[in-house]
Amino acid sequence: MPVGLTDHELEQLDTLVSARTRVAKGESLFHSGDAFKSLYAVRSGTFKTRINTEEGTDQVTEFQMTGEILGLDGIGNNLHMCDAVALEDSEVCVIPYEQLDTLSQQFRPLQTHFHRVMSREIIKDQNVMLLLGSMRAEQRLAAFFSNLSERQKARGFSSSQMNLRMTREEIGSYLGLKLETVSRTLKKLQNDALIEINQRHLVVTNPAGLKRLAAGKPATEA
Amino acid sequence: MPVGLTDHELEQLDTLVSARTRVAKGESLFHSGDAFKSLYAVRSGTFKTRINTEEGTDQVTEFQMTGEILGLDGIGNNLHMCDAVALEDSEVCVIPYEQLDTLSQQFRPLQTHFHRVMSREIIKDQNVMLLLGSMRAEQRLAAFFSNLSERQKARGFSSSQMNLRMTREEIGSYLGLKLETVSRTLKKLQNDALIEINQRHLVVTNPAGLKRLAAGKPATEA
């Protein structure tokens, strides 16, 4: 976060993220249509965001882990456009948006940082569009696990071993696949010795191969 | 745009978007990997943005019409993450990002507006994710044309009749379909009397039906 601030400024920044909320597994942090007041930073746990279709079905748009921001889509219309649901007991920092905006006016580094966060969200979404628009099932799952693995690593956890917090159906919803396809494709990845998966426990046995597959290359070195 | 500004402030805002650039059909405004310096607002014409995959294939992420903003994905890493290509002879306003940031610090309404623009980009992308993740070909094209139609209308043009600026392949790339599928599906929509399409000339003969189809309902009223 920004540097070179006075004590008073730091204090203000501190108050910005002082409020915390617990969200139990299965509970929602906000719903689509709710008035937008705050962004949220995940302090612990995992969330999914879910967009509702007119048909009644819905689709997972993102999984958020510790440190990631929830609610950016609310700014546009002062309304949340998705549901945010905790996949396990979780805790978030509440970031009142008015206050963030005000502080951004005062501290340019905060503004700069915030713009980057928003832009990176756009970049991330466009990468998902790429995945959904042009990858096959195997590639999608390889990309998904590679991404999870990197995010785990960035948080100081093992990149080769983790417990998935989401069901096959949620993974499928995010990746544009049916849960049966997810299950079958996982087995295929396991047969190819890229991963080992047992229920929710994932072991990445061949990270390089997984990454190559995600990039559309054969899993075995060319 | 913001109101309640002094003459001096208005002048500054004026200089923000004073520079214009022409981009000939087929030419690029920027490329993926280029240093990010400016955002661009389309003054006239049409662009596509295109993201490159590691496999060498690429995918259209967006079509931009008059008034829409190009380059938001550059902020995150100070690097453009996509190519922007003019689909016809076009003109853009150059918005130097440094300057925009500075002015945002001074004029809160500008900051607010800019945040909304970014957030709406996120919302839009997530709607595309929904399209790519869970709609069938017919639905995707119905949604695409409904959207185009609305945007035309918002610009004061006919919502029922327009000239497409993009090829079948570009439409397919954007919608996650092959060009042959686009062609066939267009014929199907035409047979169902929802549209008439002749080369690039599109007539929406049944906008309500098209919208229903886009929403996953049957095109004919229930």
Added chain:
DNA sequence: CGCCCTTTTGATCTTAATCAACGAATGTGG
């Protein structure tokens, strides 16, 4: 322990991709 949710597995069907050929439009240079 029993119930329910999740996951796996199998058989079949549907959609869109792929391969292939042709026709239509656009643009270029002579």
Added chain:
DNA sequence: CCACATTCGTTGATTAAGATCAAAAGGGCG
């Protein structure tokens, strides 16, 4: 202005990937 080349679009036949339908096995939790 016309002949040619090139890009773009349509159409047909076939294939492949994933969806769907169905059933059973495995885990977790009250």
